[in-house]
Amino acid sequence: MTTCSAPRRRRLLLLCLCFTLLLRFHSCAASPRDLRFSVGDIAAVEAVLPSLRQARSTFFEVDRPLHPPRGSSGPCSTLLLSHSFAFTFTKPPVTASYSPPSCLAEDGGGARAVSLAVLEWRADCRGAQYDRIFGVWLGGAELLRGSTAEPRPSGVTWSVSKDVTKYASLLAAGNSTLAVYLGNLIDDTYNGVYNANLTLHLYFRRAARSPTAASAPADRVVPVSRSLPLNDGLWFVVDNTTDVESTRLTVPPNAYRAVLEVYVSSHNFDEFWYMNTPDQNGPFREVTVHLDGDVVGAVWPFPVIYTGGINPLIWRPITSIGSFNLPSYDIELTPFLGKLLDGKEHELGFAVTNAQKSWYVDANLHLWLDPKSSATSGGLIAYDAPKLTGRIVSNSSNGIDGQYDATASRNITATGWVRSSRGNIPTTFTQRLTFVHTNVVSNQGSSQAINQTTEAHTEVTGDGPHSQQLHQSFPLYIFLGGDGSGTSSQKLMRRVALGFDETRAGAAGRPASTLHNEQTAAAEVVLRDDQVVGASWRMPQVYEYGGSDGGCYLRNVSSVGYDVLFDHNEESCAGTRRRRRRRGVARVGGRGRG
Incomplete structure (x- = not known):
């Protein structure tokens, strides 16, 4: 999701994708353009495909798929926006x-009668264009963030x-402003215009039924974002490690519960943050949430790869996990x-540990209000947020080939009470986060293999209906390499294995679920005498969800x-259980990647 320079000679760009990543092990700099193909590169590849579909x-x-609960009526569908995004950058x-x-x-029934609300984004593009980030906000609250597909000429x-x-409370509130930002560029090379329709589909439950306390959406959603007017998205832009x-x-x-939903995406020099070397602030990133200057939570983001990243061929037609619908974090x-x-104003802020330019961050504060009380009260019982721990160890015998290992961990715990018509209820919020990363450079700098896993365990206890445990694991493997360097025939290779694993365990009345989502992709481009020949x-x-x-x-x-x-x-x-049993047997002894 970067703005790149005009195409250079085909051989130079294709070779730099693999062979100029690491000129020196301790000072290598894989810039965003090194991990992207230009329009000329893709045209050269498609020209040699045996049966190019037009x-x-x-x-x-x-x-x-999204289905309303049984017995729901609807859908009631409303077209919110139809627009063609041409030169919209800045x-x-x-x-x-x-x-x-x-x-x-x-x-x-208003908001409480909504059994399912679906926001549908449909778009098309023809011509030459990079992938672009887009966001949708209602009344300043972000509803959807995604990247566009990188188009073909046809x-x-x-x-x-989503x-x-x-x-639902935001959708049912009074008149407000819908805002959509998609920063697209049009020039002599890149002419693709993104045409998009945004539609809201609503389903309603039977009047006699109402959501349980555990599933009822917030009574109010307060945006934590920038305000219109501006010449960008409503997200905050974090450009360095000291920026808050x-x-x-x-x-x-009369609020009795508060949950902050955080949206985050990485761009420019940090688009491929998980591949950054020590002189690029290393491969570890976290978004810290600050309340009046104190760190009250952390987001260790899933490594979303946009549709033009690493090698855009890999993501055609199946795109990367989270690329069209980026995850948010609570x-x-x-x-x-x-x-x-x-009753006073308080400051909510965001920083990104080790950040380089740029990170887009904003949030929505979901608040549950006590209908039987005009005022609630509360207090903080305990709070512990030690500093982040982590390190990078580099080993290289020749200044080119070698290995570096990065680790990080963080624990945050807070316990407080709230007195409302529900009683005096304590709530404890706990986060335990770990990060392990290995980068191996070999073959005189022509190959790079990255293994990384992020583990995040979050627990909310004390408030019965809202108590839950959430465990997420984000395994990532990337291989960049080639063969035949210095000869007339060369092969440029990419391997990507990406996973999103999640387990939720709720209190009584709250459903539990598991999700296993895994991709294992590969791409090869063959050059002969400076020309793409294959x-x-x-x-x-495999996507497995069990509820x-x-x-x-x-x-x-x-x-x-x-x-x-x-x-x-x-x-x-039954199908997901059978698949889970087979996968469990197949993976006895670990899930190494080669």
């Missing part, structure tokens, strides 16, 4: 007036359907409500080149 392609990110977001759809009022389409039920971006806000006096602020309930790529992916409420989903899909070889999916808990 028809418009459909790219897709694998995710489970220009104001596109805005539209928003009023709650009439079906919200007609139903009579055109590409894609869509995103569950936005947790924003913040805003001031107040909390309603920080429980309920233990700190005693401070926030004093290319191949493949992408197998205690019966909402299970399994999808096993694989593509070679632009063709989908097979695509099996079933919404059966």
